[in-house]
Amino acid sequence: xxxxxxxxxxxxxxxxxxxxxxxxxxxxxxxxxxxxxxxxxxxxxxxxxxxxxxxxxxxxxxxxxxxxxxxxxxxxxxxxxxxxxxxxxxxxxxxxxxxxxxxxxxxxxxxxxxxxxxxxxxxxxxxxxxxxxxxxxxxxxxxxxxxxxxxxxxxxxxxxxxxxxxxxxxxxxxxxxxxxxxxxxxxxxxxxxxxxxxxxxxxxxxxxxxxxxxxxxxxxxxxxxxxxx
Amino acid sequence: xxxxxxxxxxxxxxxxxxxxxxxxxxxxxxxxxxxxxxxxxxxxxxxxxxxxxxxxxxxxxxxxxxxxxxxxxxxxxxxxxxxxxxxxxxxxxxxxxxxxxxxxxxxxxxxxxxxxxxxxxxxxxxxxxxxxxxxxxxxxxxxxxxxxxxxxxxxxxxxxxxxxxxxxxxxxxxxxxxxxxxxxxxxxxxxxxxxx
Numbered sequence: 001x002x003x004x005x006x007x008x009x010x011x012x013x014x015x016x017x018x019x020x021x022x023x024x025x026x027x028x029x030x031x032x033x034x035x036x037x038x039x040x041x042x043x044x045x046x047x048x049x050x051x052x053x054x055x056x057x058x059x060x061x062x063x064x065x066x067x068x069x070x071x072x073x074x075x076x077x078x079x080x081x082x083x084x085x086x087x088x089x090x091x092x093x094x095x096x097x098x099x100x101x102x103x104x105x106x107x108x109x110x111x112x113x114x115x116x117x118x119x120x121x122x123x124x125x126x127x128x129x130x131x132x133x134x135x136x137x138x139x140x141x142x143x144x145x146x147x148x149x150x151x152x153x154x155x156x157x158x159x160x161x162x163x164x165x166x167x168x169x170x171x172x173x174x175x176x177x178x179x180x181x182x183x184x185x186x187x188x189x190x191x192x193x194x195x196x197x198x199x200x201x202x203x204x205x206x207x208x209x210x211x212x213x214x215x216x217x218x219x220x221x222x223x224x225x226x227x228x229x
Numbered sequence: 230x231x232x233x234x235x236x237x238x239x240x241x242x243x244x245x246x247x248x249x250x251x252x253x254x255x256x257x258x259x260x261x262x263x264x265x266x267x268x269x270x271x272x273x274x275x276x277x278x279x280x281x282x283x284x285x286x287x288x289x290x291x292x293x294x295x296x297x298x299x300x301x302x303x304x305x306x307x308x309x310x311x312x313x314x315x316x317x318x319x320x321x322x323x324x325x326x327x328x329x330x331x332x333x334x335x336x337x338x339x340x341x342x343x344x345x346x347x348x349x350x351x352x353x354x355x356x357x358x359x360x361x362x363x364x365x366x367x368x369x370x371x372x373x374x375x376x377x378x379x380x381x382x383x384x385x386x387x388x389x390x391x392x393x394x395x396x397x398x399x400x401x402x403x404x405x406x407x408x409x410x411x412x413x414x415x416x417x418x419x420x421x422x423x424x425x
Contacts, residue, residue: 021399024258025343029251069311076304084300099350102303106343108255175249176411183396183403191395 003128010132016109017140018189023109026100027141028178034157037145038138039093043082043101045134048110049127050078056118056126071114072105079104109137140185147181148172233364235420236357240368242416246344247376248406249413253344257377258402260335267381268374273335275370278348280317281310282366285349286359306349311340344373380409 016022023044030040051074055062062070083101087094094101104110113133118126150156152172154165171177246252253274260270285306293299318336321329339345348369352362383405392401 024254025251028254069308072307072311073304076307080300080303083303099347099354102350103252103343103347105303105307106346171411174414175251176407176414178251179403179407179410183400183407186403187393187395187400190397190400 003125006125006128007132007135010129010134010136011139012136014133015136015140015189016112016133017137018186019193020112021186022112023107023137024182026103026107027137027144028175028182029100030097031141031144031148031178031181032173033096033149033153033155034142034145036093036096037141039086039090040097040100041134041138041141043086043097044104044107044109044137045131046082047075047078047104048113048134048137049130050081051075051110052113052118052126052130053123055114056121056123059119062119067119068111068115071111075110075114076105109133144178144181144185147185148177152177233361236361236364237368237371238420238423240365241372241375242413243418243420245372245376245413246347246369247373248410250347252347253342253373256338256342257380257406258399261377261381261384264378264381264385267377269331270335270338271370271374271377273332273339274342274344274373275367276332277310277314277317277336277339277345278366278370279363280313281345281349282352282362284309284313286352286362289353290359302350302353307346310345310349314340344369376409376413380406383409 010016014020017024017027026040026044030036051071054074055071058070079102082104083094086097086101113130117129121129146156150161150164151169152174153170154161154168169177172181240246244250247254247257256270256274261267288305288309289299289302293301293305314336318329318333321333321336348366352365355365357365384402387401387405396404
């Protein structure tokens with residue numbers, strides 16, 4: 001039961017993109033087509049799963065004071081592996097994800113989960129958490145990409161949709177469309193979400209740079225969203 | 230020379246890091262609420278981008294490529310950037326305390342800012358020379374500055390307006406970002422035509 005809860009919280013209640021608002025850069029950038037979105041989601045999930053497992057296994061070995069650099073090196077290692085795998089098996093995906101593939105290193109979801117979950121919980125729980133969060137990330141990307149591809153290109157996974165293909169709104173696949181669709185989706189989540197996640201579950205308390213970040217006002221966007229509900 | 234100007238202008242306007250490449254969105258949404266902090270953050274970003282390029286470009290060209298270690302790029306770059314930011318912070322604190330006071334809070338945030346890692350990797354991917362890479366970093370930083378400062382103005386206007394309940398906070402900020410980004414689309418093609 002607990003395991004199931006661990007898994008499903010990442011999908012909806014604590015969805016990393018739509019509720020916690022983490023990892024916005026890859027979300028906006030790679031959601032231009034459904035294939036790209038799924039590729040990015042899968043790559044990030046694999047990195048998250050590996051890093052969560054290893055970090056939770058090593059949580060008693062890594063000294064507390066140097067944990068962030070250790071996590072970053074581990075994550076960068078896994079990202080490099082995924083990058084090489086994608087290059088070898090799917091060069092087309094590598095081409096379309098481009099710079100956003102190495103940039104998984106600085107995706108706050110991965111470092112955030114390491115800091116919030118993996119360094120406090122066992123290996124199995126951390127793996128479940130990683131799969132749930134990864135699935136939530138992929139789901140959010142998939143939703144955004146579906147909307148953007150259908151309206152912006154008139155296709156879904158490359159398959160043409162009869163009427164829309166002739167009347168597509170190209171701006172949706174360009175940069176402004178990304179911001180626009182993301183804004184609409186978060187507004188929809190605000191509207192329909194019944195059980196708000198407790199504030200302490202996400203955002204700055206779990207962030208490695210909480211203290212500094214709070215001073216710079218980085219958490220305002222998240223805080224505001226939580227306060228206004 | 231013309232090429233350098235084209236690189237600079239297109240980094241600022243056409244391939245704006247925030248509004249068309251989606252790099253550095255977190256500080257863009259988080260720190261753009263007040264003009265002071267928006268400007269402080271972006272100046273720190275310009276500074277770190279230049280330093281990071283100056284450090285990573287020679288490492289890639291003279292250390293990684295000759296030794297066939299190109300695949301270590303991601304790990305090496307993120308470590309170099311993290312160490313560099315720490316070093317800059319220590320040096321500033323010791324020698325220029327006034328500057329450290331105004332930029333210091335933003336420096337640790339920048340380590341995990343994807344715009345900085347992004348610019349160093351893009352400089353290599355685009356095959357720039359060292360000078361071109363530095364100009365591109367400067368342009369990217371200035372573009373970030375421009376977007377942050379412009380957007381902090383947009384946001385202060387939003388604050389006072391009447392917004393539907395579910396759009397309050399982040400959603401309306403993103404819609405405003407969409408419109409700001411739309412205006413930047415207008416620059417596409419201008420620079421190439423300007424210099425023929």
